[in-house]
Amino acid sequence: MTALTPHAIGTPQPRIEAEDKVTGRAAYAYEHQVDEMTYGWIVGSTVAAGTVRDIDITAALREPGVLDVVWHGNAMPLHKVVDTELHVLQGPEIAYYGQPIAVVVATSLEAARAGARALDVNLQESHHESELRRDDPNLFTPESLNAGFPSDTSAGDVEKALAGAAFSIDEVYETPPLHNVPMEPHAAIARWEDDGSLTLWDTTQNSSEVADTVAQVFGLDAGQVVVHSEHVGGGFGSKGTTRPNAVLAALAARVVGWPVKIALTREMTFHFVGYRTPTQQRVRLGADPDGRLVAIAHDTIELTSKLLDFAEQTGESTRHVYAADNRQVTHLLTRLNVPTPRWLRAPGEAPGVYAVEAALDELARAIGMDPVELRIRNEPATDPGSGKAFSSRGYVNCLREGAERFGWGTAFDRRVGPWRVGQGMAGSIYPAYLRPSTARAEVHHDGTYDVSTAAADIGTGARTVLRQIAADALGVPIDNVRMHVGHSSLPQASVAGGSSGTASWGSAVTKACRLLREQLGRADHIPPGGLSATADTSDDVARRADLARFAFGAQFVEVRVHEDTGEVRVPRALGVFAVGRVINARLGRSQLIGGMTMGLGMGLMEEGVMDHTYGDTMNDDYAGYHIAANADIGDIEVSWLDEKDDQLNPMGSKGIGEIGIVGTAAAVTNAVYDAVGVRVRDLPVRLDKLLPHLST
Numbered sequence: 103m104t105a106l107t108p109h110a111i112g113t114p115q116p117r118i119e120a121e122d123k124v125t126g127r128a129a130y131a132y133e134h135q136v137d138e139m140t141y142g143w144i145v146g147s148t149v150a151a152g153t154v155r156d157i158d159i160t161a162a163l164r165e166p167g168v169l170d171v172v173w174h175g176n177a178m179p180l181h182k183v184v185d186t187e188l189h190v191l192q193g194p195e196i197a198y199y200g201q202p203i204a205v206v207v208a209t210s211l212e213a214a215r216a217g218a219r220a221l222d223v224n225l226q227e228s229h230h231e232s233e234l235r236r237d238d239p240n241l242f243t244p245e246s247l248n249a250g251f252p253s254d255t256s257a258g259d260v261e262k263a264l265a266g267a268a269f270s271i272d273e274v275y276e277t278p279p280l281h282n283v284p285m286e287p288h289a290a291i292a293r294w295e296d297d298g299s300l301t302l303w304d305t306t307q308n309s310s311e312v313a314d315t316v317a318q319v320f321g322l323d324a325g326q327v328v329v330h331s332e333h334v335g336g337g338f339g340s341k342g343t344t345r346p347n348a349v350l351a352a353l354a355a356r357v358v359g360w361p362v363k364i365a366l367t368r369e370m371t372f373h374f375v376g377y378r379t380p381t382q383q384r385v386r387l388g389a390d391p392d393g394r395l396v397a398i399a400h401d402t403i404e405l406t407s408k409l410l411d412f413a414e415q416t417g418e419s420t421r422h423v424y425a426a427d428n429r430q431v432t433h434l435l436t437r438l439n440v441p442t443p444r445w446l447r448a449p450g451e452a453p454g455v456y457a458v459e460a461a462l463d464e465l466a467r468a469i470g471m472d473p474v475e476l477r478i479r480n481e482p483a484t485d486p487g488s489g490k491a492f493s494s495r496g497y498v499n500c501l502r503e504g505a506e507r508f509g510w511g512t513a514f515d516r517r518v519g520p521w522r523v524g525q526g527m528a529g530s531i532y533p534a535y536l537r538p539s540t541a542r543a544e545v546h547h548d549g550t551y552d553v554s555t556a557a558a559d560i561g562t563g564a565r566t567v568l569r570q571i572a573a574d575a576l577g578v579p580i581d582n583v584r585m586h587v588g589h590s591s592l593p594q595a596s597v598a599g600g601s602s603g604t605a606s607w608g609s610a611v612t613k614a615c616r617l618l619r620e621q622l623g624r625a626d627h628i629p630p631g632g633l634s635a636t637a638d639t640s641d642d643v644a645r646r647a648d649l650a651r652f653a654f655g656a657q658f659v660e661v662r663v664h665e666d667t668g669e670v671r672v673p674r675a676l677g678v679f680a681v682g683r684v685i686n687a688r689l690g691r692s693q694l695i696g697g698m699t700m701g702l703g704m705g706l707m708e709e710g711v712m713d714h715t716y717g718d719t720m721n722d723d724y725a726g727y728h729i730a731a732n733a734d735i736g737d738i739e740v741s742w743l744d745e746k747d748d749q750l751n752p753m754g755s756k757g758i759g760e761i762g763i764v765g766t767a768a769a770v771t772n773a774v775y776d777a778v779g780v781r782v783r784d785l786p787v788r789l790d791k792l793l794p795h796l797s798t
């Protein structure tokens with residue numbers, strides 16, 4: 103692959119749609135105005151297990167404005183798809199608290215809600231289990247993990263190596279349920295057209311997939327469902343696949359014969375859009391007297407719902423990050439009466455790296471070795487999990503540069519007034535994925551270009567970076583290029599997830615633009631109708647060299663712990679990342695800062711609290727479920743290595759959406775230990791976990 107001419111790539115372009123967003127012109131799914139709109143209100147189960155015996159809709163239908171109530175007693179049969187969560191309202195069984203059991207449709211939102219209150223729901227409750235427990239007799243080895251990774255892998259003899267190790271750590275680290283809570287709650291507007299096709303305005307990270315999946319659910323041909331998702335207010339994985347709200351809106355619209363809008367309340371987003379499983383992770387490390395790891399064992403238990411096996415790849419990154427001859431990674435899953443966990447901000451890596459990086463800190467203390475040096479000492483020559491060569495591995499340079507910039511290892515005031523000060527660090531790793539995508543490039547007689555792909559801009563700036571990529575591939579100024587994303591009728595694109603968007607869509611955009619340039623080179627003038635080229639990267643992705651491709655990072659955090667209250671503050675955090683070529687420094691910086699902020703929240707604040715009496719999450723709003731915000735962090739500094747990796751994609755970029763969140767939580771807990779000598783092994787580090795250990 104030849105490199106692109108550097109021009110627009112690398113420049114800190116502002117978001118194309120910035121002004122539309124701050125002025126409110128940018129319309130999100132819920133905001134679209136559709137004629138003759140009606141409103142759906144989802145009614146959720148108030149038990150975590152059991153059956154819907156009956157729903158008497160008579161009283162609801164008497165509410166002014168109520169048009170109909172859809173429930174399993176009258177819903178049309180849906181076609182089965184792989185994602186069994188989409189078989190909504192198909193039967194009486196209740197799998198979790200909050201599961202949709204009916205949709206009330208009315209001429210206004212208020213009327214729909216009033217109708218929902220008037221429903222006479224008759225539920226039969228049965229025994230439920232919602233708690234993840236190590237002694238759960240139903241734990242089993244999942245067939246595979248999310249993204250197709252194997253559940254269990256091993257090499258050498260871990261037990262023997264641990265028994266003979268000069269130093270060893272054997273601890274269990276726990277992470278709580280974490281919720282995606284994007285700023286924009288999920289919503290969908292569904293309108294059936296006269297020709298039998300379906301138009302959806304949906305909150306999604308993948309309009310191509312929603313169009314295909316909803317078509318299957320309703321037995322339509324591909325292309326009969328059109329999905330608009332021009333602006334999406336965050337997703338963090340919860341909009342990565344078709345969610346029940348899209349299917350429910352389409353189902354309800356079919357029943358009432360009018361367009362139906364369904365917007366989830368914040369509370370509903372805690373029930374059926376996905377979240378991160380809680381985990382219990384046993385990490386065992388063995389090292390020789392020099393700090394060389396002889397064994398790494400990472401054994402995770404986690405949960406899924408009764409509807410669908412979703413096994414997060416918690417230990418996957420442990421297969422790739424440090425050298426050790428004896429290694430083991432296992433996962434056990436249990437099916438409980440809880441909502442189905444799905445993707446959430448670095449699925450697997452975020453909780454898994456937390457546990458291993460915390461254990462490494464404990465090992466460094468046991469050996470009496472600097473934790474940065476311990477990590478450098480265990481740098482592998484090739485990918486320990488696969489034996490493959492790395493396309494590039496900037497980890498050690500991130501560690502060194504981060505330590506230097508942070509002032510790691512230099513003396514600092516250990517006490518500031520009532521605050522005790524500590525510092526901690528941890529590593530970050532995230533795969534550099536590339537997925538097949540398609541794109542189209544068109545040139546018009548006036549010399550302007552339209553470039554299209556069904557990519558999703560979920561607030562990341564994807565539209566903007568794709569225009570930069572297109573302009574360079576076309577060899578024209580960015581002002582000559584109009585970039586189109588966020589619609590399923592554009593050329594099919596892969597998900598805005600797995601930090602793979604820019605790499606995947608950018609490859610397709612580059613290819614289409616180059617093809618168009620070749621066409622232009624052959625033509626002596628642009629014909630009146632213009633020229634157009636489309637590209638599909640499926641073959642390019644399949645033909646890539648067999649290498650291990652990852653992004654890396656190193657994070658350093660300073661904390662202050664109040665010795666009377668146990669309150670933890672973070673005056674500064676610093677991350678250095680190896681993410682290939684950064685297409686847009688302004689947007690890239692903001693991705694990495696956002697990731698680290700979320701990682702800090704994972705360390706100190708985020709925690710879904712389930713009341714197991716009911717199997718329901720109690721803190722299901724922004725007040726009870728705190729997402730780290732500006733006031734929670736002093737100064738975050740991010741930078742990246744000048745990394746050149748020509749084994750990735752034409753841009754030389756690695757994804758930056760998720761690497762920032764990976765490792766931060768461990769850096770925080772390691773810093774808390776440094777400050778007050780308390781090792782919190784169950785996230786988040788709430789003050790009540792510190793207080794009993796603080797002597798005043």
Ligand code: MOS
Nearest residue numbers: 339446447599600
């Ligand atoms: Mo993100 S959790 O990869 O959609």
